[in-house]
Amino acid sequence: MRPVPTLLSLLTTALLAAPALPVDADNAVPAAESAVTIQPVAAPEGPAEVPSEAVPQAVSKQGVAPETDPEADADAEAEAEPAPANDVPRYLIQKSNSAVHAAMLSPGQRALLAAMPDSFRLPVHARTAPYAPPSAFAALSAADDGKARLDDNGAIYGLGRGLPFPEILSNDPQGGLKAIWNHLLRWRGTGRSRSTVQAVVSEDGTLSLVNVHERSRFLRGIDADAPQRMPLLTQQMFGIAAPPRLAGNLKLVHESLYGVVKAWQRSPDALLSKLRTTTEAGDDTPVIGSDGLYGEDQREGFSGSPERWRWKLAARHELLVPWAAERFHARDRTLEAVLTARHPDAGVLRYEPRRVLQVDALLDADRSGPWPKRSYYIDEASWQVLLVEFYGRDDRLQRVQEVHVRQFGDVLLPAVEVIYDLPSRRYLVSGLETRSGDTVLEAPVAEDFQPGPAVDWAKSVGAVPSPR
Numbered sequence: 001m002r003p004v005p006t007l008l009s010l011l012t013t014a015l016l017a018a019p020a021l022p023v024d025a026d027n028a029v030p031a032a033e034s035a036v037t038i039q040p041v042a043a044p045e046g047p048a049e050v051p052s053e054a055v056p057q058a059v060s061k062q063g064v065a066p067e068t069d070p071e072a073d074a075d076a077e078a079e080a081e082p083a084p085a086n087d088v089p090r091y092l093i094q095k096s097n098s099a100v101h102a103a104m105l106s107p108g109q110r111a112l113l114a115a116m117p118d119s120f121r122l123p124v125h126a127r128t129a130p131y132a133p134p135s136a137f138a139a140l141s142a143a144d145d146g147k148a149r150l151d152d153n154g155a156i157y158g159l160g161r162g163l164p165f166p167e168i169l170s171n172d173p174q175g176g177l178k179a180i181w182n183h184l185l186r187w188r189g190t191g192r193s194r195s196t197v198q199a200v201v202s203e204d205g206t207l208s209l210v211n212v213h214e215r216s217r218f219l220r221g222i223d224a225d226a227p228q229r230m231p232l233l234t235q236q237m238f239g240i241a242a243p244p245r246l247a248g249n250l251k252l253v254h255e256s257l258y259g260v261v262k263a264w265q266r267s268p269d270a271l272l273s274k275l276r277t278t279t280e281a282g283d284d285t286p287v288i289g290s291d292g293l294y295g296e297d298q299r300e301g302f303s304g305s306p307e308r309w310r311w312k313l314a315a316r317h318e319l320l321v322p323w324a325a326e327r328f329h330a331r332d333r334t335l336e337a338v339l340t341a342r343h344p345d346a347g348v349l350r351y352e353p354r355r356v357l358q359v360d361a362l363l364d365a366d367r368s369g370p371w372p373k374r375s376y377y378i379d380e381a382s383w384q385v386l387l388v389e390f391y392g393r394d395d396r397l398q399r400v401q402e403v404h405v406r407q408f409g410d411v412l413l414p415a416v417e418v419i420y421d422l423p424s425r426r427y428l429v430s431g432l433e434t435r436s437g438d439t440v441l442e443a444p445v446a447e448d449f450q451p452g453p454a455v456d457w458a459k460s461v462g463a464v465p466s467p468r
Contacts, residue, residue, distance in 0.1 A: 175313030205341030239463025248465030259305025301385025325404035
């Protein structure tokens with residue numbers, strides 16, 4: 001494993017080279033009722049009392065109203081601190097008091113509370129300091145501000161070495177597309193390795209577990225004015241070590257700045273150990289072992305090309321969103337204790353108020369897909385997608401995705417993702433760590449992400465077919 005280079009050396013190299021919505025029998029929510037305008041969010045009236053019997057261990061019993069004064073946002077952010085070691089919730093939100101906090105909840109969160117009124121809780125914590133990328137990256141973003149531009153198809157040109165659109169106005173007709181490009185091109189470090197558990201949890205709490213190994217390399221488009229050059233954006237490989245029926249699955253993906261994906265895959269039943277090219281990659285392609293609950297373009301909230309969607313900046317809100325997920329792991333608890341029926345245990349969840357952009361994405365009429373509409377909630381400071389809502393062809397809410405992040409080095413890590421399927425009452429968790437050291441920041445090189453070295457890497461991490 002190579003040491004992580006300093007940011008200075010990396011950049012030097014780069015320079016050179018509404019009311020709660022009712023849920024019907026199918027747990028669906030009408031999309032039309034979630035429309036919002038771009039305006040400050042009003043504060044709820046008064047605190048919400050939390051019944052003592054509803055408070056889990058280590059949760060404060062004192063009900064406290066959330067701080068939602070928009071004029072105080074800047075001061076609150078400036079005074080916020082990182083989550084302390086003894087960080088405890090200030091209050092809980094559940095179905096019985098959700099109306100008081102409705103202005104701070106997305107339609108998807110209100111739907112989850114309505115669908116699981118007896119058990120689903122949002123533990124709300126004090127606001128912590130906003131994430132800031134390395135200062136050198138922030139300086140490059142400021143220096144390059146105004147250079148990036150978008151064409152009629154949503155492709156980006158004139159990309160510099162920082163964030164392409166540091167400032168987005170609420171009335172910008174391209175604001176939604178710019179926001180999702182900021183998410184795709186945010187600071188992610190140089191690369192990482194992870195060994196985690198992916199789980200599908202049925203309505204009765206039965207776990208279907210997959211042991212996943214990931215290795216990723218994140219790049220920047222240095223000269224993006226020439227689309228024919230197809231600069232790479234990410235290189236990633238995913239290997240499955242368990243269960244036996246999936247062990248040995250291996251997928252290598254190269255994703256370019258302009259949406260062209262090259263992918264190679266090996267299945268456990270392959271007679272040869274070599275990787276073969278595949279067209280089953282990106283967009284709605286199901287992630288291996290996800291039982292159809294997790295598409296490849298859902299990784300980290302959104303990944304891949306934005307070109308098949310029409311993007312609109314719908315609103316700016318202050319909402320309660322997943323943040324500082326240091327406790328969301330299974331290093332010191334069993335998987336069964338963390339992954340309970342219908343939703344994860346409230347003791348590992350953490351939410352706090354943050355300013356987010358709501359970006360609605362409508363599928364182009366000439367494109368196909370299971371979700372004609374998605375709503376993304378993107379943190380204004382980090383540009384990380386934190387919440388996603390998926391609407392079916394009947395324009396009703398079907399799925400809700402949460403991205404639970406934590407700061408790891410100078411990176412805001414999308415540590416754990418949770419996808420709730422409302423009709424089936426199942427959910428999926430991806431990225432759950434079971435041991436210390438399961439995530440490592442590193443600086444892999446391009447040569448590691450070729451079919452031959454990928455097979456060698458899979459062997460080294462145990463992602464090999466089980467004996468037949």
